[in-house]
Structures are given as C-alpha cells and as structure tokens.
Amino acid sequence: MFGLIPFFRSTIGKKVLMAVSGVLLFAFCVEHVTGALLFLKGPGAINGYGRLLHYSAALIWFFRAGLIVAAVVHVTFATLLYFQELAARPVGYRNRRYLRASYAARTMKYSGPFLLAFVIFHLAHLTWGYNVVPGPFIAGDIYANMLNGFRTGWVALVYVGAVSLLGLHLLHGTHSMFESLGLRHRRVESLLFGFARVAALAISVGLALAPAAVFLRMIGG
Amino acid sequence: MNLVLMVWRQENARTVGHMQRIEAKDISPDMSFLEMLDVVNQRLTVAGQSPITFDHDCREGICGSCGVVINGVPHGPQPGTTTCQLHMRHFRDGQVVVIEPFRARAFPVIRDLMIDRSAFDRVIAAGGFITSPTGSAPDGNAMLVSKGAADAAMDAAACIGCGACVAACPNASAMLFVGAKVSHLGLLPQGRPERWSRVHAMVAAMDAEGFGGCTNYLECTAVCPKNVSPDFIGRLNRDLIGAVFLARPRVASTEAG
Numbered sequence: 001m002f003g004l005i006p007f008f009r010s011t012i013g014k015k016v017l018m019a020v021s022g023v024l025l026f027a028f029c030v031e032h033v034t035g036a037l038l039f040l041k042g043p044g045a046i047n048g049y050g051r052l053l054h055y056s057a058a059l060i061w062f063f064r065a066g067l068i069v070a071a072v073v074h075v076t077f078a079t080l081l082y083f084q085e086l087a088a089r090p091v092g093y094r095n096r097r098y099l100r101a102s103y104a105a106r107t108m109k110y111s112g113p114f115l116l117a118f119v120i121f122h123l124a125h126l127t128w129g130y131n132v133v134p135g136p137f138i139a140g141d142i143y144a145n146m147l148n149g150f151r152t153g154w155v156a157l158v159y160v161g162a163v164s165l166l167g168l169h170l171l172h173g174t175h176s177m178f179e180s181l182g183l184r185h186r187r188v189e190s191l192l193f194g195f196a197r198v199a200a201l202a203i204s205v206g207l208a209l210a211p212a213a214v215f216l217r218m219i220g221g
Numbered sequence: 222m223n224l225v226l227m228v229w230r231q232e233n234a235r236t237v238g239h240m241q242r243i244e245a246k247d248i249s250p251d252m253s254f255l256e257m258l259d260v261v262n263q264r265l266t267v268a269g270q271s272p273i274t275f276d277h278d279c280r281e282g283i284c285g286s287c288g289v290v291i292n293g294v295p296h297g298p299q300p301g302t303t304t305c306q307l308h309m310r311h312f313r314d315g316q317v318v319v320i321e322p323f324r325a326r327a328f329p330v331i332r333d334l335m336i337d338r339s340a341f342d343r344v345i346a347a348g349g350f351i352t353s354p355t356g357s358a359p360d361g362n363a364m365l366v367s368k369g370a371a372d373a374a375m376d377a378a379a380c381i382g383c384g385a386c387v388a389a390c391p392n393a394s395a396m397l398f399v400g401a402k403v404s405h406l407g408l409l410p411q412g413r414p415e416r417w418s419r420v421h422a423m424v425a426a427m428d429a430e431g432f433g434g435c436t437n438y439l440e441c442t443a444v445c446p447k448n449v450s451p452d453f454i455g456r457l458n459r460d461l462i463g464a465v466f467l468a469r470p471r472v473a474s475t476e477a478g
Binding site: 006007016089091095179180181182183184185 | 391435
C-alpha cells in the first residue's frame, strides 16, 4: 500500500503536486490581474492596494509563504518529471508527427523556465527595487515605479512578452491541472477547455494592459 | 504502386541502428502494410540480404502484437487501425514511407522493428487479475452490473496492449494502457475487492519500468487502434488518489474472521 511519501514519488503523485501548486499559482495570477488593473485607475488606487496588502506583516507573509512553497513545488516537480520523461525515451524518432498535442502543451517545458526567469526579473524590478531598469526606485510608490519602468521600451516589451507566454502556459496548464487531479471526463472536457481559453486570455490581456498602455503613451504621457 | 521505404535496421539490442533505404516496387494497393513488408522481405531474402524483422501475430487487429511508427505516427495514418489492418491504398504512388520501431526505454528494440513489450506484461502481472471462487459456474444475474459500468468496462477492455500509446506519447507514458486496465477491472463488481490494491500495484509497476508521466498531450488516444478514451487516465488518477486518501487500510488478520 502507498503511504504519502511513495504516492508523491509516483508519477501520478508528482502530477498531483504539480496540479495543486498550479491551482494556487493560478489563483495568484487572478489576484494579480486585479492589482495590475488598478494601475489603470491611477496612483491612488494602486498605491492604496499596495498599502492594503502590507496592512499586516503576518498576513502578507502568510500568503507569500504559500506562494513560495507553491512555486518551489511546481518548479521542483516539473524538473523531476522533465528528467523522467527524458530518460523514458533515450532514442528519439527520426520522423515525428503530432496529431493532437497542442502548441501550448508542447512548449510547457520552454515557457516554464522563461516564466521563472521573468518572475525573478519582475521581483527585482518592482519588489526588491534593484536597478534592473533605468531610473530611480521609490519604495511604496508602486504607480511611479511601474510607470518609470514601462516607459523604457524594452522593459514594456519584456512584460508584454512574458505575460503572453504566461497565457500560453495557462492555456494548457489550466485544464491540465484538473485532468491531473482526475477530473477528466468527456462531459466536462469542453467546459474545461473553454474555461482554460477564457482564463488564459483574460489573465494575459489583463496583465499586459498596464505595460502596453504606458508603452503607447496612453498613460503618463 | 512503387514506394521508397526508409526502414530502421538494428542487428540487436546492443548495436547501434541506422535507417536503410529500400525500394518497394509493384506493391498492390490491396495489400496490408505487413503484407507489403512480407513481399519486401521475400525479395530481400532472394537477393541474399537480411529481411526486416517485425512483430505480428493475428493480422486481424485484435492481438496487439504488431505496431510500427509509420511516417511519424504509430500504426500509421489511418485512425483506429492497427498496422496489420492498414492497407497500402492509404499511401500515394512514389511516397517515401519512414518506418521506425516504437521508441521507449521500457520497450527495448530486439531487432529492426521488433521491440520487447514485456514491461506491459509485468504491469499486468502486478494487478491485472481478480479473485474469484473456482468450481461451479456462478448463477446468472447473481451479480448485477449496471449498463453504464458494463459499457465503460467493455470500452476499457478494448485495449489490446499494443503499446502505441507509449510510442505516441512525447513522454513515453503508459498512462492510457494502465488506465484502461485499472478501469476495466475496477468498474466491475468482480474486480472491486482489489480496486485499491490493484491501482497501487499497477502504478508502482508502471513507474518501475521507467515510463514517463502524463502531461495531457492526448497523443495516446489519437493513435490508439481501439480508440480507448483518455477518460480512463482521469479514472486512473482518481483511483490512485482515492486509494491513498480514502481507502481504509486492509489488515488481513482482522478481515479473515
């Protein structure tokens, strides 16, 4: 009989951990969109939102701890599964044709590492305030920091590119996580695919609006 | 019709293989793919060359012995069809046909296109059985099976264990095969007593063979000659999660009395 440790060492258990951490990271993406949209409302809205998040140090660190654990689990088990999959087919095909595997599904192993690199860049830019972009960083003034960053062309392009990649990642991940939890059934399949499409599009567009608006000089002149 | 075959040739499991170009002239479009290989092999033998080794048995699409990757697709271009039931009319005159063995660490090449699928046998041996009293035949209708369960179990039982799902999966995962076997027995009352222990044992055996994980590409179901539904992968996931988190530990000594 499986205990919990052997379960999470099994292929299915690893995918369950990917799915559960994926659900948490997905929920964070949804929450992050609301934050990003407040930027469009103006400095008062987004900075007030920032103060609300920081209202209690215990509370924000509770959520941060959850996110860090989810991210570490997601990346760790993705890496383990990736190497398992590499080992599972030591000699590849000379000629390979895909019938159903979507572009999003086949690029998960590439979009994942790019997103991790972007998250580190994004934290360095807007949370830690490192000088990764031109211009000063003002602690607590989220609006000014975003505006300042996105005014530089390449920064805005990096953000728009990364959230588009996130959309691609979510296009497969959002239904795949339900399927890894055993919720695959033909009765809910189209529902899950539909939900994945809408969620991926909404999240990537929602996050792209702020950098795109600044880049196009629709905000901040 | 005339074809150009690009065939994987490999002396044995220890040698390095290569692709060989073989002209296949005057092939009848009414031949099956394996009959075409038979004709090619006859000519190779007459010419003093070694014939192409490939696996086959029933040649009527039910045994699961045959199976090669044809132009990048296990069992070739015709959906829901084994290699032996694929006919040459689905190819164009003059077409280049690339033929490779199913590729997975768990399926080592024995020679040319023939692979060792014992890994599937070991997965079956781990849990593909039921406990049933021997002796007189059971009474008819003593054990009721709902129409839905009977249909679903039959759909799962359609799996012939050919290994095309593994061959097609970019991760070389055996989840569709194991899902079909676990569901086929677990859906029926006769297989219920071992439902949780079976899924444990078969998943452990699957992992021990070195198959990859399921990342929901759905390539398996697209090439499956029996169109086994990926719903059975969902059921496999549910059963293992259920076995770990819901099943009560079974202690033999207390249940014996």
